[in-house]
Amino acid sequence: MPRLFTGLEIPAEIGSSLMLLRGGVPGARWVEPGDFHITLRFIGDVDDRVGREVxxxxxxxxxxxxxxxxxxxxxxxxxxxxxxxxxxxxPSVLAELQAEHERLMQRIGLSPEGRNYRPHVTLARLRETAPRTVADYLAARGLYRSPPFRASRFVLFSSRASVGGGPYVVEAAYPLL
Known part of the structure; x- marks a missing residue:
């Protein structure tokens, strides 16, 4: 089974607005618009049995x-x-949803997530990028604000083992009522 994680998808119109933030940082590896997401729980490389249980x-x-x-x-x-x-x-329901994912993954024997949950959408991965360059980028584009959007489902994503992870594939979708 490939590398798995759970998350929320980003609507196409929000992804289009995020695309406008790309550029201006030498050496950045920008996330492809179809791969924008909010991770709920990284699961990792698991065998098929564990994948089915998840x-x-x-x-x-x-x-x-x-x-x-x-x-x-x-x-x-x-x-x-x-x-x-x-x-x-x-709202706090996002943190509650993430905490439930965490509890379920620990129940099936996965190690607890070692970091505090900070919901976000990754735009770019950096390697040896000067802090000043990043600071200038943030100062120029830091007022970004998306319109509100509805999370009506969460998904189980898979990814290939590579630098940056994508492209991501939806393996299963679960409705939020």
């Missing part, structure tokens, strides 16, 4: 749909920038 357990989740927005720009890595991302502004 897919089945996700089907038991019963949560309501909700609205969210993408607001601003930021960077992971501080003085050694690793990624440019757009933070997600969402």
């Amino acid at each position: 897919a089945a357990m996700l089907g038991d989740i019963r949560r309501k749909a909700f609205e969210l927005s993408l607001v601003g720009l930021d960077v992971f890595g501080g003085r050694k920038p690793r990624a440019i991302y757009v933070p997600v502004e969402a």
Whole structure:
């Protein structure tokens, strides 16, 4: 089974607006618009049995749909920038949905996620990019704000083992009621 993770899809119109933020950072590897997403839980490389168990357990989740927005720009890595991302502004139901994914993955024996959950959409991955270049980029484009959009389902994504991960494939979709 390929590398798996759960997430929320980004509507095409929001993806189009994110595309306008691409460029201006030498050496950045920009995420393709069809691969924009909000990760809920990274699962990793698992065998087919575990993959089927994950897919089945996700089907038991019963949560309501909700609205969210993408607001601003930021960077992971501080003085050694690793990624440019757009933070997600969402109600607490997003954190509750993510926490349920975390509990289910631990229930089937996966290790707990080691980092605090910070919902975001990755725009670019960086390698040896000068912090000043990133700061200039953020200053020029940091006022980005998407219109609100509805999360009406979450999905189980797969990806190939490569630098940057994409392209991502929806393996299963689960409605938010």
